[in-house]
Amino acid sequence: MTILANKIKFRTMGSQANPVGGLVCALVCAITTLCAPSALHAQGFSAVISPPRFEVAVQPGKTVRQVIEITHVANRAGKYRVYTNDWSLGPDGNAVFSEELAPNSCRPWVALERRDLSLDANAKIRFRFEISPPADAVSAECRFAIMIEGLEQVIKTEGALSFPVSGRIGVIVYAIVGDARPKLEISHAGTGLSEGVVVPQLQVRNTGNAHGRLGGFVTGMDAQGRQIDFVPEALPILPGQSRVIALIPNVPGNDAVKLTYPLTVKGNLEWGDQKTGIDLRFEAPVAKTAPTPTSTPPASKAGPPLVPLVPGTTAK
């Protein structure tokens, strides 16, 4: 008797890394198992990569060197290929990777320690890479990804079909060259769905020349007079792009969040060493979702359209 049970897992651990420090891990697993009732034989690979994201600064004509910790979490040795990719944010807010050299790509400034790795079982290494913008480089943000790909492909057979199974991890790198910096502006406000809850949303435009990410927190007062803290989604907003950022309620305890509108929100939102004050009133969402106007950049979540802010009532 033979019983087949196959599993494939791709998952991540951790969240956003501290801009420079912090130990946040990304884990990718491609595990294939073939088990019989009396024994289970596991083979494949999985690696822990730390950190999952770099945000560094470098001056033109200088070189900055960084280190990725790669832990090969497996009971047998494994091989990896390491290479760079360009990436951008797609219309749905997801990252889209490209092996082709994109226009104005800064990957030619990047050098890797090596292109191939062989790691012992459960071995950890420090993999170095460096960024060397030329002396005449203009202030801008150099963005690329370092791809770490397991080469130990396992051929799985299910019936008459066979599949190659493997996986790779992309480590995002943001390198500020010169004095590039983000400049975020809140252009629209409205409401939308986030995990089943209608929450306030902001449309944020980046008119700077480096990516920005809203931080900090603001305080809201809902129709029942409850005071609720909100934190903005920590999503990157690339230069020249607009993005819808939800304000996520942070309620003490494990109580389910149910906001009642109208809702007023006040406080400072921060990015880097900059901040902006907001003082907004969010009305009750309409029962029927209206289509998103084409003039408004696409929102990532369902909900009524964001409305332009009246000058003088938003940013302080």
Add this chain to the structure above:
Amino acid sequence: MLLAAIASAAVTPLRAQQNAASSAILPNSTQAAAERRPYEDRVMEGVPPQEEVDLAVAEYNPQGWPRGISLQLTRNLQTFQNASGTAGFTRTDTQGIQIDAFVEAPNFGAVSLNLLALGGRNVTGLTSWSLRQTGLPFDGGWSADNALGITNLLVPDLARKNSRLALPATQVLGGSTIWRNEGSNALVIGASVGEPGRFEGFPQSRFVGLGGQVDSLFAQATEGEWTAAAAVAQGSNILPEVAPIAGGGVSNAATRVSPRGLYVGIGQNELATGASWQASAIGSQTSGVNATGIWADAIWRDGGHNHQVSIFRFTQGLTWIDRPLAADLQGGGYRYDYHSLRWDVSANIESFASVSGDSPSGWYGSTSVRRLITAGLSTGGGFAARDFGARSASGFAYLQWQNPLGISRVQLDAASTQGGPSSQTASFDHSVYAENGMSLTTSLGLERLQPAASAIDTQRRRENAVIVGLNGRALLDGGLYLLGSLRARDVRGAGVDSGTTLAANVGIDWQFSRDWSLGASLYENRGVLVDTIAVQSPLIVPEIIRARPNDRGVFLTLRYGSHAGSPSAPLGGLPGSGSGGIEGSVFLDSNGNGLRDGNESGAANVLVTLDGKFSTRTNAFGGFEFPSVVSGQHTLSVLQDDLPLPWSVDTDQKITAPISTRDTTHIDIGAKRMN
């Protein structure tokens, strides 16, 4: 569904569900795409080629049960002076071996062995060991954990839910067993016996027996929201501990006793609201002194607001076998906590009175607040006071902020006892943003102490000290870890302990092959180590603790670790589940009596299915086998089409197969001739 997952992984375009645009988990690119890649990355200059890994040598052995062994050889060289600094130096040379091994045997749980043997010059040879078996499955949902060697005097969990009023679990050299039947209605029964003792030694602590014997027996039952527990324990010819001494150590009385103890408790968890309450009672008899104690507490929450109230009454001489408990005290307390994004607030107030009237009454209160001002800026503070024999108070305030260099924190601390010592400290701590794999924290402090009057310092002369601290670690190339810390305290003033105090250590850890690593560390303590105690407990008087270590040492460790095997799960269960086997046959029941008679032949190549999920085929003699099936009731079915005509099995008849743990069930399935 699984098939779909595999196919999806193979064909998904290069796009990741990656909201934060941090690391992305992506499907593999195809070989063809790799060949088309137009850009080849530059390689850093001056980087030596990586040493090739011998994939054949590094192969993991997945065969057999999961098993592992870790072996440590240690050698510790230490030189130290006695606490007063009056005697000469003593040198010790301790050699040790530590073995930790485990094996997970299906149906017998995980068995582990821990062994530590130490000996050497100026060292008392000692061996500490324990042999444990955990998760031993039985039928009916029962499982057992057994231990021999160093274990604990067992008490029910309910008696340890309140951290302030918890029954101690004394370490013993003996044996223990716990039987569990877990579920919504759970029952746990445990018993233990052994010689009480405690762990001593640095850096490897070993068990030191104190003689005598202690026994305990407990049971805890849970039904729905309700839990009840009871425990009995007794000691025979043991040395009881006296009350904890300042600084956290313990000592033992000189007279041996044979105490007895009884515990009963009941509690309710309101699952819907998260509220709970419990009440416990304890009785003890030591050296003819009978004592009792009762305590109860209730916890409820309101959003982010958490409340707890407690009441208690302990008569004089209360103990739990060898450990003293709070005695001659009665009173109550209230605790409040609130946690939100911006605020962390806690407050606690307790009131005490003597049961006998022979001791003073008093109270203790504490509060602390943390306020997040912006994402990178927070502040907070706290205050605690007690009035129980002596009045004491302490407080602190801090400001913490992120800056381009890291995270910085300024803190002020002050503590004072009426007629006793007082201290004030200002400190600046900074955690440096460091490269991945590195960390560095620094500390600078100014301290002012005024000790209590003593025989050697009747004038209570003040000490002014400067404290500097460093702590860091670095992961270097070649699997080498470097870590170290330094704390220096320099006293200038009229105090009795002027001079410089140094506490430093540095170490490396080198993984030089897959299975082997080497560790080495050096440490040195010199001068007078001073620790100031703030008001942290209603019963402990804040004071200035001084230790005068003058010691240094080198610790060397050679480690070997290896593991092999793979976990196995029985059919229908998880790894570790109790299981048994099914064997039997499908036969042609010529006479229809339901039994396989000697002249009745088996039906070959018939598909037999277990629980509608797992299948096998009969062999040439009609035999089939499911060698590992999770314990419990199962059903078998036979594919009619595989039976030779005109034979068939009654499909309406459910073939049940009860499986017992570590047993094999035999089932013969008779096919009948169709009319």
